[in-house]
Amino acid sequence: xxxxxxxxxxxxxxxxxxxxxxxxxxxxxxxxxxxxxxxxxxxxxxxxxxxxxxxxxxxxxxxxxxxxxxxxxxxxxxxxxxxxxxxxxxxxxxxxxxxxxxxxxxxxxxxxxxxxxxxxxxxxxxxxxxxxxxxxxxxxxxxxxxxxxxxxxxxxx
Amino acid sequence: xxxxxxxxxxxxxxxxxxxxxxxxxxxxxxxxxxxxxxxxxxxxxxxxxxxxxxxxxxxxxxxxxxxxxxxxxxxxxxxxxxxxxxxxxxxxxxxxxxxxxxxxxxxxxxxxxxxxxxxxxxxxxxxxxxxxxxxxxxxxxxxxxxxxxxxxxxxxxxxxxxxxxxxxxxxxxxxxxxxxxxxxxxxxxxxxxxxxxxxx
Ligand SMILES: [Zn+2]
Numbered sequence: 001x002x003x004x005x006x007x008x009x010x011x012x013x014x015x016x017x018x019x020x021x022x023x024x025x026x027x028x029x030x031x032x033x034x035x036x037x038x039x040x041x042x043x044x045x046x047x048x049x050x051x052x053x054x055x056x057x058x059x060x061x062x063x064x065x066x067x068x069x070x071x072x073x074x075x076x077x078x079x080x081x082x083x084x085x086x087x088x089x090x091x092x093x094x095x096x097x098x099x100x101x102x103x104x105x106x107x108x109x110x111x112x113x114x115x116x117x118x119x120x121x122x123x124x125x126x127x128x129x130x131x132x133x134x135x136x137x138x139x140x141x142x143x144x145x146x147x148x149x150x151x152x153x154x155x156x157x
Numbered sequence: 158x159x160x161x162x163x164x165x166x167x168x169x170x171x172x173x174x175x176x177x178x179x180x181x182x183x184x185x186x187x188x189x190x191x192x193x194x195x196x197x198x199x200x201x202x203x204x205x206x207x208x209x210x211x212x213x214x215x216x217x218x219x220x221x222x223x224x225x226x227x228x229x230x231x232x233x234x235x236x237x238x239x240x241x242x243x244x245x246x247x248x249x250x251x252x253x254x255x256x257x258x259x260x261x262x263x264x265x266x267x268x269x270x271x272x273x274x275x276x277x278x279x280x281x282x283x284x285x286x287x288x289x290x291x292x293x294x295x296x297x298x299x300x301x302x303x304x305x306x307x308x309x310x311x312x313x314x315x316x317x318x319x320x321x322x323x324x325x326x327x328x329x330x331x332x333x334x335x336x337x338x339x340x341x342x343x344x345x346x347x348x349x350x351x352x353x354x355x356x357x
Binding site for chain 1: 294
């Protein structure tokens with residue numbers, strides 16, 4: 001709609017759609033919307049955005065948790081609970097963090113150096129050779145297209 | 158009558174939390190079936206990737222399993238679960254992996270302007286079976302998905318919580334630890350942004 005409404009801002013319409021105005025404000029705006037094509041159209045469009053997006057997600061039939069896999073994860077947590085002393089479950093020891101940080105720093109430095117070249121060349125990265133994902137870290141081995149550099153990408157989880 | 162089903166439907170939140178805190182696996186199964194759909198939708202709305210959202214929510218339940226004893230019932234269980242889900246989505250470790258994918262997503266020029274204004278769409282005829290209209294609906298849906306993908310994360314999260322969960326600004330504010338006014342303006346910017354992406 002090209003002509004703007006001088007009475008209400010788009011944010012007010014947005015709040016109206018969400019029923020987030022005070023009762024009297026809501027009533028006045030509801031009356032206004034019946035007369036004003038601009039505000040009426042805008043409020044319909046706002047509503048439609050949410051409806052369409054909602055429909056899109058509700059159509060995702062395969063959006064389901066793998067319960068067997070989840071139970072395995074629960075079991076693993078239970079086993080770890082028995083192994084690790086309680087104080088250590090939610091915090092890491094200082095030494096561990098230090099090792100972690102150093103390794104991240106080292107690897108980031110090396111990868112950044114290589115990646116800078118790889119990422120900004122027009123060909124870009126190519127094949128992911130191998131991808132390993134564990135509870136503690138992820139490693140990805142990539143080979144760049146042009147110069148055929150092998151990049152080892154390491155990520156702490 | 159299925160006994161587990163009945164128990165599942167009857168157990169109230171406080172009772173459920175107590176059982177969870179005692180580590181009863183049975184209670185976790187109830188938790189998963191009760192909340193997975195909602196959390197999966199939120200996660201999907203934020204990551205826009207089916208596989209990622211399933212993994213995120215799986216992790217959410219593992220975190221809950223580990224941390225349930227720290228849950229003090231000053232917020233509702235649903236709010237707590239939503240909070241963890243949003244955080245997990247935002248910290249999702251595969252983000253770095255995605256950087257290696259080249260994005261070919263582009264919005265077509267006729268993205269949604271006419272579609273969103275078409276009175277036949279999502280108006281009175283929600284269950285229209287006219288193939289032409291169904292096709293247009295699909296197209297609008299696809300373009301909207303691309304537009305949501307382009308939204309800054311902060312705006313997207315608010316839009317998702319509003320659209321899927323129908324939460325009040327107050328509830329969204331509590332989930333994200335932000336002010337109600339911020340929710341209002343982020344929602345407005347999200348909508349404005351989406352409409353611009355759709356060419357409206
Ligand atoms: Zn108006």
